[in-house]
Amino acid sequence: MRKHSVGRVTTTQADISREIEAGVGAREQQPRLDYPAYRSSILRHPTKALHPADPEGVELWAPCFGHTDVADAEADLTIQHAGQPQGSRITVSGRVVDGDGRPVSHQLVEIWQANAAGRYAHLRDQHPAPLDPNFSGLGRCLTDADGWYRFTTIQPGPYPWRNHLNAWRPAHIHFSLFGTDFTQRLVTQMYFPGDPLFALDPIFQSVTDPKAREMLIATYEHDLTVPEFSLGYRWDIVLTGSHRTPLDSDLEEPS
């Protein structure tokens, strides 16, 4: 057994909360890679400072995705099986922009998530909550010309994990995003407003600036709520800036 795996069973939420509290001073807008309160990071974070580089060649461009890659129906996670999934249906929509506020158009957005009971349709998820035969939990879409994306899905449940005793993740949806440059690549998690687990969660708290953490929380938006169908959440996503001056060809929709 490796040394830190023993600690997992004896560390309490109070211990983890103390570690989180001790790191509060720094206020960084991106997650700290070296954040031992998230135990799995201990042997997996780089110990040397990231090396500053000027992007070159392919790094100044992002891969192209089009309707050949993504069918419209993939944006609806509730229609992938014969029956309706369990849980509360939600609509999640927002705009992807770069650091200069320009929309990221016709680009790929991917999501994956637990079901309403907090269980992932994944072999390694052994949380004894029911799987839902009508919910796989993955979706894809392309942003429109103005950077908007929209998914129909199920409100995911919070779930326990083994970081420490009685550890629970706040409910979240995983998001994967591309920009116009490869250096804008972002994988993150969207959370729901008012979750009582925020303060306890070392993954969420690894972003030590509270304003930056707020960027990961969707807002309830009644205008997105579909009558007799789903509650609406709005979540806008800001990527890093582009290094490149936009060309007209970037604005054309790929065939």
Next chain:
Amino acid sequence: MTAAPGQTVGPFFHIGLPYAGGNELVPPGRAGAIRLHGRVLDGDGVPVPDAMIEIWQADPGGKVCREPGSIRRDGWTFTGFGRAATDPDGHYWFTTLEPGATHEGRPPFFAVTVFARGLLDRLFTRAYLPDPELFGPDPLLDGLDEERRQTLITSRDDTGLRFDIHLQGRRETVFLSFPKHRGVWA
């Protein structure tokens, strides 16, 4: 504007991100096809079985691909993008073509992104073709000491190119930041 913070891909990214054919930029066996492969290792040298690697590269002529079709590949279009999850031995592999130089006199490389459970944000690095100095100078490689520089250079084996990724340790891979992003305050 501040960029949204990253968060780990976690242990269950397999349900959403890897897809069939993601690691086959060209069909195996096609003329000129090589394997780019390696292992992802943690600070104890233990393989990381729940990591994911993405590559983004120019075609053999050095052209940056602008074609869609990386998710539903047609077997003919070279899109330059690939995605591979590591196996239980921490091993990943791609079937692809060797990239050409996007600028004359500069060493060709694969842009590489690393994701894993335990990694709170993605990491960027580059995998250069062997003997990069034969192509010309390179501002990134030339600014590193020899031991660090070697972590960015692939080695040739009987199927193609090998590129191990060390998240920590003496041979820790050089990971990159791009601080001159416009619109981001440091």
